[in-house]
Amino acid sequence: MSTADSATTDGPVFSTEAYAAVEKEARSRNALYVPSTLEHAAELLTDLWAAGKRHGVTPDDWGWVTSLAGACVDVVARQYESAPNPKRTVAEIVALHGHLVGALTSPELGLTARMSGPGVIVDRGPDTPRGGRYGDADVEVRIYSDGGWSFSFAQDGSPVVSILAPASDAGAAQVAEIIRAFVRGELVNPFRR
Template sequence: MSNDRVEELREILRANRPEGSDDLGTDIRSAVDRQASALRAQREPGSALVAELTGSEGTMPTTGTEGPAYTTEAYAAVEKAATGLRTLYAPSVLGEAAALLSDLWAAGERHGVPPKEWDWAVSLAGGALEVIASRYTRTPDTERTGEQVFALRRDLIEALTSAEIGLNARTGSRTMTVVDRLPETPRGGYHGDASLVVGIYSNGGWDISMNADGATVVSIAAPATKAGAAEVAALVRAVARGELGNPFRR
């Protein structure tokens, strides 16, 4: 992502930051800012923005003062483990996995096992990511009610159509949300012009696919909350803009 694009996103945030905004509005702005920062950090690891993200102590920021603490090395290892998987991960989920990995590394250090030595036996980063992500992609212990599912869809549509995200979205069949494609959106469907469709379920988490028969479905590991809906919306925009390549061909 270019420096100009990051600054453009930040300008959008500043211009559309009303006083006394509701929680979802705050979540949307936070999700957009974190997604832009994550993309920049991925593509320009030596940039000044990465230093801004990590700080002088080498600890990545979290969603709040009570959020998990983790090292930049752990976050980078988790991001690397996520590369190429047929799942999209919300930044908050990556942060949780990085916090778990940091604790596992610390436990190993107490037994004289440095982080690198784990690589000979097991992928701790991949395991931490899988364990944390499964909280959000598997069937919940208590299935959501129809009212809860439709409320999450409303939160998603509100986030997608907000000034910060700026996509055209509408309700689809069942609990789906249809998102109009952009010129940069990966090709999909018989003619290559299919829109995107995002789902949330009573017995499962979020997912995304092309709005076409037989389309590949990609899970989205994100909380089933208002804040999670905002993170999903930011990921959907990244897919629509082609910033994540073609996640349906991994």
């Protein structure tokens, strides 16, 4: 187990097999997942496998009736796709966008980003996939008052891809890592899936 062996671990407890299974399922979804979201799903899957084991059901047995890993990805993703009641305030959204800009422009990531209207605009790089009417649009990232994170090219009518991440400072930092990979051309273009 990747983190289950330590009794002092404060984070999620999951097996490496569970993480690999949810990571594989997440690749088939039309969204991007930050590591902490995958860890959350892997922890749930590890728990379900353990419950099944107590009833004589192996992880392989689940495959006969359902994709338990896929179900874990989907049920956990739902928690990040919609905001709790009440909806996020404008101040909360601005604060999360501010954390995102801070992470994007940090010396570690080194991107150029700024708050703009309802989102954050990230300057494209030389290896950013083509997007927008002329292929040269910058990237826009948002978190919604009643939903989660997403990004698109900063042009009206551009397709939008969800990023399943917590609505927190740590979540903003993980979203920044995905955006860095996209802008630098290290991420398979999710708009072409």
